[in-house]
Structures are given as C-alpha cells and as structure tokens.
Amino acid sequence: MIVEVLHDLLPSGPGNGDAREDELDNLVQARAVGAALRSLGHEVRETPLGLDLDAVAESLRSAPPDLVFNLVESCGGQARLAHLAPSLLEALGLPLTGCGSYPVFVAADKLRVKELLRIAGVPSPPWYTARRLTREEREVCGTFIVKPIYEHGSVGLNEDAVVEIRSRAELLNLLRQRRKASGLEYFAEGFVEGREFNVALLETDGRPRVLPPAEILFEGFAPGQQRILGYEAKWDKDSFAYGHTPRTFEFGEGDAVLLRDIKSLAMACWVLFEMRGYARVDLRVDAGGRPFVIDVNPNPCIAPDAGLAAAAERVGMDYETLVGAVVRAAIQDPA
Structure with a gap:
C-alpha cells in the first residue's frame, strides 16, 4: 500500500535551526512513522503541508496514495489552522488516519472545547x-x-x-x-492544584479502546514551584522540569475508583468531539479526588517516546504495532 505521510512545513523550512523544539518534533514523528510503515511493508512518501494548499492538492491528485497518514499539527506556523489538512484530504476523497476535520477544528480553540465540555456536563x-x-x-x-x-x-x-x-x-x-x-x-x-493525568485512546476493531492512564509525577519540585507540565518540561532537555516530570502507569488499589472515573471522562470526550483513530485527554485531579478535563487532543503526538506509544506499550503493542493499528482503523473506518 502507498502511504503518504503528511506533516508540517516548518515556518523557516525543514531542518532550519530557528524552528522551536515542538515544531521539530513534528518531523521526528514523520520520520518515525515512515520507518514503521516501511517495516510493515508499505511504500512511503512524505509531503510537507504549508499554506499553499493548491500545490499539495495537485500533487496528491496526480499521484494519489492509498492512504494519507496525517501528522499535521499546524499550518503556516499556526496551530489553529491544523484542520486545513484533514479538510483538504476529505475534499479530495482520500482516506486518512486519525481524526477528521471537525474534531481537529474544534479542539484547536480551547474556549470552544471548554464550552462544549460545559454543555455536556463534563467537569x-x-x-x-x-x-x-x-x-x-x-x-x-x-x-x-x-x-x-x-x-x-x-x-x-x-x-x-x-x-x-x-x-x-x-x-x-x-x-x-x-x-x-x-x-x-x-x-x-x-488552576486545579493536585495530580495530572493523561489518557490515550486508540480505535480498535471500529471501537475506541481506552489505554492505561498515565500520571505525570513532579519529582523534587521545591515548595512554591508550580507543578505543571509547561513548555520546558516537554521540550527543554536541559531544564529541571524536563528531567523531573516522568510518567507512571503504576497505581495502588486506592486509585481504582479515580482511574475508572478518568477513563470514563476520556471516553465521554471521544464521543463528544466525534474523534476516531487515536486521541488523548489531559486531566487534573484536585485534593478531593475530583478529576477535571483540561485539554482534548485529537491526533496527539505519536513519536516513539510520547505518551500514546508508552500507553500502547503497556498493553503489549510495540511502536510498529501501534502504527499498524492506526492504519487499520483508517482503512476500516474511512473519512
């Protein structure tokens, strides 16, 4: 099968030293996914998507792939335009991995997400x-x-x-x-003072599967140092926060009810935002054990060291198996 890996066109061009770490990570994902697809026996092509949608559309029309693995997180350097990628692919009638244009469009606007969560009664x-x-x-x-x-x-x-x-x-x-x-x-x-969790979901056999929840630990943080997963914690490898915010999947029996509740909230978000393929929901839990959804992520990072891959590994899926599952979900449930 011919799979087109669609990824961000960096504002200053791929490989440019001016790109931020979070922007460069999109290329890391593209290379990793491409390698996994080749190992699975697929022919892989890579295409960057910027604001010149006509050029990409013409390229895809002239040599249509069997599937597009959509990794676009921003367009023209703007995350709020990420929905242009699935919108274009849907308009061309090409099958694509992950969530379609609607959830990507809605989730780009955190205020819209908050309002929909409120209407649906999701805390x-x-x-x-x-x-x-x-x-x-x-x-x-x-x-x-x-x-x-x-x-x-x-x-x-x-x-x-x-x-x-x-x-x-x-x-x-x-x-x-x-x-x-x-x-x-x-x-x-x-601000919810307390614990932070993320829950990955993966479509399997046409239905969403909630993968094991992960908690972000804030190890060695000084009194008064805010326990949040900020930019440094995610991207600055030389920072204190990066090295002291590991994830864990190990929980005691006392967390059984909490884990059940956050899984239920993650599933509610999947349904509410009409997601498919794969997604991630981020939550904070207050001192009273009450969980609150703080972010909804259609098509989250699928790099080998990201939370989705780590959660998949907990249920026996190596990276190639995870990528293959995303491909199967797209073929079984085309846009």
Missing part, C-alpha cells in the same frame, strides 16, 4: 477571557493558570503561567499584558 475548571471580564460584575479571585487559546504542546506555558489573582481588574490587565507581550490570545482557567 472542567471555570475560565475567563478578557472579553468576559469586561462584562463581569462579580469580583474574581483565586489561583489561575493563564494559557494561549490556540496553541498546543504547552506553547506559552512558562513558569509564570500560574498566578494568584485578587480582583477582576487585575486578571483583565494580566490577560491584556500577555497578549501585548506575545501576540497570542490568552484566557485564564481555574
């Missing part, structure tokens, strides 16, 4: 935008984590992301300052 922390704060009459105070609305991979989540807020005016001013300084649009989400 998620309260949130504020600058626009909402200008209309809010009640005072606002507490601990918040300030996040970019349209970025993923913990872009924009630094050591100053968690803040103590004493008034509505203070939070509004902070959101405006962050936007001015970075050019990114931010919102504030109530």
Whole structure:
C-alpha cells in the first residue's frame, strides 16, 4: 500500500535551526512513522503541508496514495489552522488516519472545547477571557493558570503561567499584558492544584479502546514551584522540569475508583468531539479526588517516546504495532 505521510512545513523550512523544539518534533514523528510503515511493508512518501494548499492538492491528485497518514499539527506556523489538512484530504476523497476535520477544528480553540465540555456536563475548571471580564460584575479571585487559546504542546506555558489573582481588574490587565507581550490570545482557567493525568485512546476493531492512564509525577519540585507540565518540561532537555516530570502507569488499589472515573471522562470526550483513530485527554485531579478535563487532543503526538506509544506499550503493542493499528482503523473506518 502507498502511504503518504503528511506533516508540517516548518515556518523557516525543514531542518532550519530557528524552528522551536515542538515544531521539530513534528518531523521526528514523520520520520518515525515512515520507518514503521516501511517495516510493515508499505511504500512511503512524505509531503510537507504549508499554506499553499493548491500545490499539495495537485500533487496528491496526480499521484494519489492509498492512504494519507496525517501528522499535521499546524499550518503556516499556526496551530489553529491544523484542520486545513484533514479538510483538504476529505475534499479530495482520500482516506486518512486519525481524526477528521471537525474534531481537529474544534479542539484547536480551547474556549470552544471548554464550552462544549460545559454543555455536556463534563467537569472542567471555570475560565475567563478578557472579553468576559469586561462584562463581569462579580469580583474574581483565586489561583489561575493563564494559557494561549490556540496553541498546543504547552506553547506559552512558562513558569509564570500560574498566578494568584485578587480582583477582576487585575486578571483583565494580566490577560491584556500577555497578549501585548506575545501576540497570542490568552484566557485564564481555574488552576486545579493536585495530580495530572493523561489518557490515550486508540480505535480498535471500529471501537475506541481506552489505554492505561498515565500520571505525570513532579519529582523534587521545591515548595512554591508550580507543578505543571509547561513548555520546558516537554521540550527543554536541559531544564529541571524536563528531567523531573516522568510518567507512571503504576497505581495502588486506592486509585481504582479515580482511574475508572478518568477513563470514563476520556471516553465521554471521544464521543463528544466525534474523534476516531487515536486521541488523548489531559486531566487534573484536585485534593478531593475530583478529576477535571483540561485539554482534548485529537491526533496527539505519536513519536516513539510520547505518551500514546508508552500507553500502547503497556498493553503489549510495540511502536510498529501501534502504527499498524492506526492504519487499520483508517482503512476500516474511512473519512
């Protein structure tokens, strides 16, 4: 089978030293997936996708593959445009791996995700935008984590992301300052002090399978050091956070009910956002043992060292088997 691996066209060109680590990781995924596909006996082609959709469309029309393995996480350097990849493939009538255009489009906007979770009754922390704060009459105070609305991979989540807020005016001013300084649009989400989990899901035989949940540990963090999985923890190999936030799949009997609950929430998100192929749901758990969904990730990182591959390994799937499962799901359930 001919499989086209579609990945990001880096803003400065593939291999350019100016690209961020999270951007370069997309190419790492493409190379790893391509190698696994070749080991499985498939012919592999690689195509970068930027904003010139016509050029990519023409290439795919002239030599259509049997399947497109979609790894696009951003388009033109913007994560909010990632849905252009599955939209294009669906318009061309080409089968593709993972989630289609709808969940990718919705999940790119964290505010839209929050609103849909609220409507569906899925627990998620309260949130504020600058626009909402200008209309809010009640005072606002507490601990918040300030996040970019349209970025993923913990872009924009630094050591100053968690803040103590004493008034509505203070939070509004902070959101405006962050936007001015970075050019990114931010919102504030109530910070859940406690444990962090992620749950991967994989479509198998036409149905979603919840893989073993993983907890992110914050080892050796000093008092007052915020326990969040920020940009450094994910991408800066020389940072303290990177080396002290391992994942674990080992839990005691006392966590049985909690694990059941977070699996149930992950499955609810899969259904709510109409996902297929593979996905990941991130959660925080407060001191009372209550889980809250903090992010929904269609087509999450599928690099060999990422959480999806680690969870798959826990159920006996090596990397090639995982890639093969994603391919089978796409063939059995075409877009």
